[in-house]
Amino acid sequence: GENxxxxxxxxxxxxxxxxxxxxxxSDSASNYFPWYKQELGKGPQLIIDIRSNVGEKKDQRIxxxxxxxxxxxxxHITETQPEDSAxxxxxxxxxxxxxxxxxxxxxxxxxxx
Amino acid sequence: EPEVTQTPSHQxxxxxxxxxxxxxxxxxxxxxxxxxxxxxxxxxxLVSFYNNEISEKSEIFDDQFSVERPDxxxxxxxxxxxxxxxxxxxxxxxxxxxxxxxxFFGQGTRLTVV
Numbered sequence: 001g002e003n004x005x006x007x008x009x010x011x012x013x014x015x016x017x018x019x020x021x022x023x024x025x026s027d028s029a030s031n032y033f034p035w036y037k038q039e040l041g042k043g044p045q046l047i048i049d050i051r052s053n054v055g056e057k058k059d060q061r062i063x064x065x066x067x068x069x070x071x072x073x074x075x076h077i078t079e080t081q082p083e084d085s086a087x088x089x090x091x092x093x094x095x096x097x098x099x100x101x102x103x104x105x106x107x108x109x110x111x112x113x
Numbered sequence: 114e115p116e117v118t119q120t121p122s123h124q125x126x127x128x129x130x131x132x133x134x135x136x137x138x139x140x141x142x143x144x145x146x147x148x149x150x151x152x153x154x155x156x157x158x159l160v161s162f163y164n165n166e167i168s169e170k171s172e173i174f175d176d177q178f179s180v181e182r183p184d185x186x187x188x189x190x191x192x193x194x195x196x197x198x199x200x201x202x203x204x205x206x207x208x209x210x211x212x213x214x215x216x217f218f219g220q221g222t223r224l225t226v227v
Contacts, residue, residue, distance in 0.1 A: 034215065034216070036218075041220075041221075042220050042221070043117075043204050043218035043219050043220045043221050044156065044204070044218045045218065046215045046216070046217075049215060089155070089156060091156075099161070099169070100146065100158040100169060100171075101148075101156075101158065101216060102158065103155045103156040103157070104155065105155045106155060
């Protein structure tokens with residue numbers, strides 16, 4: 001089955017700086033890669049996703065890149081703000097998302113004011 | 114904005130007791146899921162449900178677990194005889210169609226088995 005590795009497990013960044021979180025996956029059939037933000041006591045919330053036919057996607061301060069050959073994808077947050085502090089999970093799925101998501105281990109991002 | 118709602122938010126139960134976790138998915142969604150997250154660990158897939166039957170289940174989802182969509186709106190997860198290791202946050206999720214729309218997660222039910 002699919003295995004998703006995520007690094008780093010914790011990340012502290014000065015407010016205004018950029019944060020990068022990286023994930024690798026094992027199943028070459030995976031074609032949908034969402035990123036979820038989880039705040040304390042809440043469920044995961046989708047912040048951005050990318051499909052295998054696209055190499056990069058951007059939404060304001062958040063961007064995701066995908067390298068299918070190397071089987072890795074990354075989340076980039078620019079101009080970080082205190083409200084970006086949360087746990088971020090990457091995930092992978094076959095069949096554009098209607099199949100189960102396999103999650104990474106999570107990254108606890110702390111923005112230092 | 115539509116949301117997935119779960120009840121209760123926190124359930125404490127004695128080992129060996131049955132629990133039912135409830136979820137109301139977004140109304141026009143067709144695919145339903147349960148995931149769980151043991152404290153400090155990754156979110157793990159338990160089961161997917163489509164067209165009133167289980168589509169896929171993980172090795173965690175043994176005979177002690179069952180799912181049901183009893184009335185067309187609720188989606189429940191039953192644990193027949195809880196164990197200490199069932200203590201976790203349980204998340205329900207739903208997806209609209211098979212065409213690659215996002216999975217919406219509920220806020221979770223924290224299950225504590227004592």
